[in-house]
Amino acid sequence: MVIGESGSGRSTFINSFCDQLIVPPSSTVNHRPLDYDPSAEDDNSLELRKSLVELEDNEGVKINLNIIDTPGFGDTLDQESSFTVIRDYLKAQFDEVLVEESRLRRNPRFKDTRVHACLYFINPTGHGLKESDIAIIRELGDLVNIIPVIAKADSLTLQELQYNKKLILEDIQYHKLPVFNFLDEYFQLDDEYYDENDEEDETVELNRFLQKTQPFAVMGSNTVIKDESTGELKRVRKYPWGVVDIFDNEVSDFLTLKNTLLITHLNDFKDYTHEVLYENYRIKTLGEEEDDPEFVNGASSRVISLSKNAGAAAANSPILNKYGSERFAKCKRI
Numbered sequence: 245m246v247i248g249e250s251g252s253g254r255s256t257f258i259n260s261f262c263d264q265l266i267v268p269p270s271s272t273v274n275h276r277p278l279d280y281d282p283s284a285e286d287d288n289s290l291e292l293r294k295s296l297v298e299l300e301d302n303e304g305v306k307i308n309l310n311i312i313d314t315p316g317f318g319d320t321l322d323q324e325s326s327f328t329v330i331r332d333y334l335k336a337q338f339d340e341v342l343v344e345e346s347r348l349r350r351n352p353r354f355k356d357t358r359v360h361a362c363l364y365f366i367n368p369t370g371h372g373l374k375e376s377d378i379a380i381i382r383e384l385g386d387l388v389n390i391i392p393v394i395a396k397a398d399s400l401t402l403q404e405l406q407y408n409k410k411l412i413l414e415d416i417q418y419h420k421l422p423v424f425n426f427l428d429e430y431f432q433l434d435d436e437y438y439d440e441n442d443e444e445d446e447t448v449e450l451n452r453f454l455q456k457t458q459p460f461a462v463m464g465s466n467t468v469i470k471d472e473s474t475g476e477l478k479r480v481r482k483y484p485w486g487v488v489d490i491f492d493n494e495v496s497d498f499l500t501l502k503n504t505l506l507i508t509h510l511n512d513f514k515d516y517t518h519e520v521l522y523e524n525y526r527i528k529t530l531g532e533e534e535d536d537p538e539f540v541n542g543a544s545s546r547v548i549s550l551s552k553n554a555g556a557a558a559a560n561s562p563i564l565n566k567y568g569s570e571r572f573a574k575c576k577r578i
Contacts, residue, residue: 248365249318252395256464258311260479260490262297290316290326292333323376327383334359334387338525360513361505362388365395372411378419385422389513392423392459397496398481398488405461412459426451430520454504460497463490
């Protein structure tokens with residue numbers, strides 16, 4: 245899932261990430277009259293746009309990736325409705341798994357639709373996080389792995405970029421925001437098997453590097469040119485003084501972020517979602533039902549009802565009905 249205000253480069257990032265046109269650039273351009281009144285905007289202006297993309301690496305290994313874009317996010321003065329739409333969608337995916345687990349006979353073809361990573365785009369204003377940034381991260385942090393991303397990093401000098409990263413990290417620590425922690429104790433290796441010369445040491449160092457790199461600074465581009473010297477196709481941003489390769493590690497964390505999501509930490513995001521985020525949600529949900537007077541024999545009457553009538557529940561639920569038709573394809577580690 246990719247969340248960011250209009251104009252933050254969210255859609256261009258998606259095209260660059262997939263190295264193909266997924267979201268037409270014109271689809272995010274909002275032509276508004278001069279007398280446009282944000283207060284008159286429809287509360288339901290946010291929509292979740294899903295795209296199923298098949299990616300293939302140089303070795304021919306394929307990954308089916310379901311990307312969820314959020315056009316309309318941040319376009320209204322009152323963003324509470326946007327928070328609700330996104331949170332309800334994330335909870336609906338957890339509820340589907342909870343319903344499936346409560347069945348006596350589980351569906352062997354059941355597909356996991358939970359969101360395993362959420363890239364939250366932050367506009368680098370030089371003042372750290374806005375109140376809306378803090379609110380949305382707090383709202384969603386217990387349901388999805390949130391990865392903070394600085395949008396349009398090419399608009400900043402290297403000094404300005406480091407300054408913005410510093411301010412954002414200070415706000416995250418001060419407000420104790422639940423962003424993804426690569427050094428979480430969940431990922432700590434058993435000291436009994438730890439050897440500073442083996443592969444596990446490299447994993448620890450990588451996690452330290454990624455934690456230090458957050459928030460990831462990225463830039464996107466829909467322009468592809470051919471390098472005359474190497475013949476290689478490159479995705480670049482053009483300026484009057486020259487071009488910038490968006491995958492250049494000297495000026496962008498794009499390649500680092502892409503490798504983290506698709507290669508090095510693909511299974512970590514999925515495992516943490518299932519074993520930590522989902523388990524906390526499940527315990528909280530069943531615990532609240534257990535305190536209900538209608539809770540019988542250690543099982544929630546709500547969950548029992550859903551498990552017996554899962555089909556009807558999905559058909560009657562606006563969230564499940566709207567988003568439950570599409571499923572995440574299983575990702576294969578490269």
